Amino acid sequence: MSRAALLVLADGRFPAGGHAHSGGAEAAVKAGRITGAGSLEEFCRGRLHTTGLVSASLAAGAALGLDPVELDGAADARTPSPALRVAARKLGRQLMRAARATWPSPELDALAQEFPKGAHQPVVLGLAARAAGLGAEDAAYCAVYESVSGPASATVRLLSLDPFDATGVLARLTPELDRVARQAVEAARCAVGGGVAALPAASAPLLEIGAEAHAAWAVRLFAS
Amino acid sequence: MHLDHHHSHDGAAAVSADAHRPDGRRRALRIGLGGPVGSGKTATVAALCRALRDELALAVVTNDIYTREDAEFLLREAVLPPERITAVETGACPHTAIRDDISANLEAVEDLEDEVGPLDLILVESGGDNLTATFSKGLVDAQIFVIDVAGGDDIPRKGGPGVTTADLLVVNKTDLAPHVGSDLGRMAADAKAQRAELPVVFQSLRAEDGDGVKDVVAWVREQLTAWAA
Numbered sequence: 455m456s457r458a459a460l461l462v463l464a465d466g467r468f469p470a471g472g473h474a475h476s477g478g479a480e481a482a483v484k485a486g487r488i489t490g491a492g493s494l495e496e497f498c499r500g501r502l503h504t505t506g507l508v509s510a511s512l513a514a515g516a517a518l519g520l521d522p523v524e525l526d527g528a529a530d531a532r533t534p535s536p537a538l539r540v541a542a543r544k545l546g547r548q549l550m551r552a553a554r555a556t557w558p559s560p561e562l563d564a565l566a567q568e569f570p571k572g573a574h575q576p577v578v579l580g581l582a583a584r585a586a587g588l589g590a591e592d593a594a595y596c597a598v599y600e601s602v603s604g605p606a607s608a609t610v611r612l613l614s615l616d617p618f619d620a621t622g623v624l625a626r627l628t629p630e631l632d633r634v635a636r637q638a639v640e641a642a643r644c645a646v647g648g649g650v651a652a653l654p655a656a657s658a659p660l661l662e663i664g665a666e667a668h669a670a671w672a673v674r675l676f677a678s
Numbered sequence: 679m680h681l682d683h684h685h686s687h688d689g690a691a692a693v694s695a696d697a698h699r700p701d702g703r704r705r706a707l708r709i710g711l712g713g714p715v716g717s718g719k720t721a722t723v724a725a726l727c728r729a730l731r732d733e734l735a736l737a738v739v740t741n742d743i744y745t746r747e748d749a750e751f752l753l754r755e756a757v758l759p760p761e762r763i764t765a766v767e768t769g770a771c772p773h774t775a776i777r778d779d780i781s782a783n784l785e786a787v788e789d790l791e792d793e794v795g796p797l798d799l800i801l802v803e804s805g806g807d808n809l810t811a812t813f814s815k816g817l818v819d820a821q822i823f824v825i826d827v828a829g830g831d832d833i834p835r836k837g838g839p840g841v842t843t844a845d846l847l848v849v850n851k852t853d854l855a856p857h858v859g860s861d862l863g864r865m866a867a868d869a870k871a872q873r874a875e876l877p878v879v880f881q882s883l884r885a886e887d888g889d890g891v892k893d894v895v896a897w898v899r900e901q902l903t904a905w906a907a
Binding site for chain 1: 743744745746767768769770771774775778779780781782784785
């Protein structure tokens with residue numbers, strides 16, 4: 455396996471559609487919950503320990519070889535908001551295209567055929583990591599990092615936040631990213647024997663509610 | 679102009695600009711329209727649709743920056759049935775969605791072919807952007823860059839990837855030239871200097887006969903002939 459493949463997959467410029475999504479930041483900015491670097495950090499911390507943990511465990515599970523169809527069902531069960539399910543499948547479909555072009559794999563082909571309109575993004579991410587020769591920990595790291603880097607870069611655009619401040623937020627969160635990635639991999643290993651019910655089901659109600667409100671706006675910068 | 683693609687591996691669906699659909703049929707020709715805000719991209723798309731819709735199976739993808747206004751304008755003008763117009767959201771970066779990360783646009787064109795196809799032509803309209811915005815060859819087969827005389831007659835001289843490399847440069851709103859003091863002769867000479875043999879069309883969509891778009895229509899027909907050959 456190539457260690458550098460992790461950098462390719464985790465790169466924010468990997469062409470998988472993430473740039474058009476704010477990870478809930480646009481709704482939170484409008485509601486006054488993110489107003490600067492301090493509140494961005496709190497928002498990202500909350501997202502990391504909820505959505506981030508769940509996504510990372512799904513990605514780690516897929517990388518370990520758990521049945522992706524079952525994982526997709528587990529992702530649906532952990533995503534109450536229909537708008538977020540749509541966004542997750544859209545992003546999953548876009549990541550699938552990029553991953554199949556980058557790391558061709560029969561497993562990716564099979565999942566693409568099973569879900570022509572997209573499986574949940576973290577499941578595709580885990581399978582993409584597997585196709586790239588990466589492990590469960592790598593997949594979990596990609597997922598936890600995405601869970602905070604998306605809102606941070608979106609907030610730079612939404613609030614004209616100083617980009618150095620936004621990057622500082624991400625840097626300060628890295629010890630927690632380590633912890634959550636570890637937790638996610640442990641849970642995924644439990645799910646190998648114990649089934650997908652062993653995966654975490656942490657939720658962030660404000661993210662779900664915010665996503666539903668956001669999806670109904672007539673004017674918005676981000677798709678979610 | 680033609681994208682000469684080869685299969686490097688299985689799974690044609692993963693090869694973005696493949697000239698064939700998964701079922702083996704040739705896909706629709708895709709033409710991108712880019713250019714600055716307000717230069718007349720949507721008006722040109724609407725005029726193209728009116729001119730070509732009776733003889734071709736057509737669809738449009740719009741890339742609005744923060745609203746669905748371009749898509750809604752086309753719907754309101756009823757230039758095509760609603761199921762033939764799709765809007766892509768671009769996360770405040772219209773050029774990213776047509777150049778650096780084209781996945782959402784590729785899905786939009788593929789879904790249109792799946793749902794209302796087979797299609798002959800799909801027009802992909804960029805959100806209004808700057809002079810550096812160009813379409814990826816993975817997304818479109820040819821691109822039109824639309825500027826207007828009121829944006830300043832020095833734009834062709836300034837060049838930039840859109841003005842210099844687009845397969846067709848359209849200078850729109852020529853009827854306004856006398857009112858904004860733009861020198862059409864100078865614009866034509868500067869465009870020629872930047873683009874050498876690449877074509878330039880000067881148009882006004884205000885023409886009484888509604889035929890202001892005829893030169894662009896003729897160019898699109900040439901592209902279609904070459905695509906079908």
